[in-house]
Amino acid sequence: MANVAEKETINPELPGGLIPLESWRLPETSVHRSIKGALRNTWIQVRAGFSPDDEAFESLDDLPVLSRGQIERFAPDPDYGRIARLLLQSVVESPVNNPVSFLVAPPFSGVRKALTVLADEDSGHSRHLIMPPDNLLMSDSDAREWWDACDFSTPWVIPELASFWLRHRSGLALVRELLRRVAAGEAGEGLIGCSSWCWQFWSYYLPDARFQPLTPAPMDAGKLGLWLGGLGVPSSDSGVVARMADTGLWVLPSDPDVLGEGQKTANFLRDLAALSRGIPGIALGIWQKALRARPEEEQLEPLEKGDHQSVRAQCWVAPLNKLSLPVVPSAAGRGLAFILHALLLHDGLGGDRLELVTGMKGHEAALALNRLLRADLVEYHESDGVWRVTPLGYPAIRRQLQSDGFPVDAF
Structure with missing residues (x-):
C-alpha cells in the first residue's frame, strides 16, 4: 500500500521533491551483463513472445537518430515555469x-x-x-x-x-x-x-x-521513468513508448503494473541514472542521444486503445555502451583541468575572468578552450557570453577531476 500511495503523490515534473542536502544519495547501477545475465535476457525474450530477429536490430545503422521535431515530441526540454512553481511550493512546505x-x-x-x-x-x-x-x-x-x-x-x-x-x-x-x-x-x-x-x-x-540547504531528490530509475515518460507528448493514451534496440525489452513505460503480462523491462533507466549521477539535465541529454526511430513508426498507433500489448514502439533506445560520449583528452595537462574546475566552480566564465581565476595567459587559455571545444567538453553560450561544460561531457569531467585530486562536489 505504501508504494501505491507514493505513486499517487509523486509529481512527475519534480519527482521526489526537495530533500535535505545530507540526504542525497547517488543512484546505484545495475550489475552489468554476465553469462548468467545473457541467458536470463534470452529467456525473457522467449517468455515475452518475440525474438531479436523480428523485434530488435542487429545494427543501429538501421535506426536513424531522431530529428529535431521528433526530439521535441519524445524528449523535449522541461517546462521550467512549472518546475519553478513546484520548487517554490516545496520550499514553503519544507520543515526548514x-x-x-x-x-x-x-x-x-x-x-x-x-x-x-x-x-x-x-x-x-x-x-x-x-x-x-x-x-x-x-x-x-x-x-x-x-x-x-x-x-x-x-x-x-x-x-x-x-x-x-x-x-x-x-x-x-x-x-x-x-x-x-x-x-x-x-x-x-x-x-x-x-x-x-x-x-x-x-x-x-x-x-x-x-x-540547512535543500536539493532536488536524485533521479533514480523509477523517477527517471516517470519524468522522461511525462516530458514527451503522447500520441496515444499509452503515453511515450520506447524499447531497447538490441533486445526489444521495454524502457518506457517503466512501471511493471502498466505493462502487459510477459512484457519485461530493461536495466537501461537504472544504468542511465547511475551514469548521469541522478542529474536530470544530463540524463535527458544522454536519453536524447540514445533515442532512435524508424520514419514509418511516426504514424503507428495502438491497434486497440489502451492495449499496451498492441502498441508498437514509438522509438527505440540504443544501449549505453553503443553511445559515443565525450571523454577528457588523454595526457591532458593541468591547464585543461584548471579550466574545467574553474568553469564548474563559477557555473561558467568568460575568457577574461577565466584567465583571472586560472592565472593562464590569454593564448594558453584560448588554445585549451579550443581543445576542450573540439572534444565536446565545453561550449560557448552567446546569451551571457560565458564558457560552460557540456551536459554530455560532465560525467567524464567530474571523474577526471576527482582522479586528478581536485576537490569535487558532493553529488
Whole structure:
C-alpha cells in the first residue's frame, strides 16, 4: 500500500521533491551483463513472445537518430515555469523555516533556469531578481555598500550564487558579505540557488556556516521513468513508448503494473541514472542521444486503445555502451583541468575572468578552450557570453577531476 500511495503523490515534473542536502544519495547501477545475465535476457525474450530477429536490430545503422521535431515530441526540454512553481511550493512546505532558503544542486539540474523564471512577472510568483554587478573584484567596504543598495524589503531571488564571486583574493567579498547578512537575519525573505561546486568551495571556506540547504531528490530509475515518460507528448493514451534496440525489452513505460503480462523491462533507466549521477539535465541529454526511430513508426498507433500489448514502439533506445560520449583528452595537462574546475566552480566564465581565476595567459587559455571545444567538453553560450561544460561531457569531467585530486562536489 505504501508504494501505491507514493505513486499517487509523486509529481512527475519534480519527482521526489526537495530533500535535505545530507540526504542525497547517488543512484546505484545495475550489475552489468554476465553469462548468467545473457541467458536470463534470452529467456525473457522467449517468455515475452518475440525474438531479436523480428523485434530488435542487429545494427543501429538501421535506426536513424531522431530529428529535431521528433526530439521535441519524445524528449523535449522541461517546462521550467512549472518546475519553478513546484520548487517554490516545496520550499514553503519544507520543515526548514528560514527567511532565506538555499537550493543547492549539481550542474544541469535546472534550478538556475527555474529560479530565473520566478522573477518573471508572468510567472504568478514574481520575486525581485538580484543580479551580480559587472565588477566582482571588491573590497569588504565596497561589498557592504553594494548590498546596502539592494532591495531586501520584498521577496527576492538569486538564481545562481556562483555568479557573485571569483576565485581570486579580491573576488570573495560579495558572497562573504551576503552570507553574513543571511546568518544575521538582515537579508529579508529570499531564495538562493547555488551550484554544488560553488557550495563545496564556500562550505570549505566558511565551515561554520550552517544554512540547512535543500536539493532536488536524485533521479533514480523509477523517477527517471516517470519524468522522461511525462516530458514527451503522447500520441496515444499509452503515453511515450520506447524499447531497447538490441533486445526489444521495454524502457518506457517503466512501471511493471502498466505493462502487459510477459512484457519485461530493461536495466537501461537504472544504468542511465547511475551514469548521469541522478542529474536530470544530463540524463535527458544522454536519453536524447540514445533515442532512435524508424520514419514509418511516426504514424503507428495502438491497434486497440489502451492495449499496451498492441502498441508498437514509438522509438527505440540504443544501449549505453553503443553511445559515443565525450571523454577528457588523454595526457591532458593541468591547464585543461584548471579550466574545467574553474568553469564548474563559477557555473561558467568568460575568457577574461577565466584567465583571472586560472592565472593562464590569454593564448594558453584560448588554445585549451579550443581543445576542450573540439572534444565536446565545453561550449560557448552567446546569451551571457560565458564558457560552460557540456551536459554530455560532465560525467567524464567530474571523474577526471576527482582522479586528478581536485576537490569535487558532493553529488
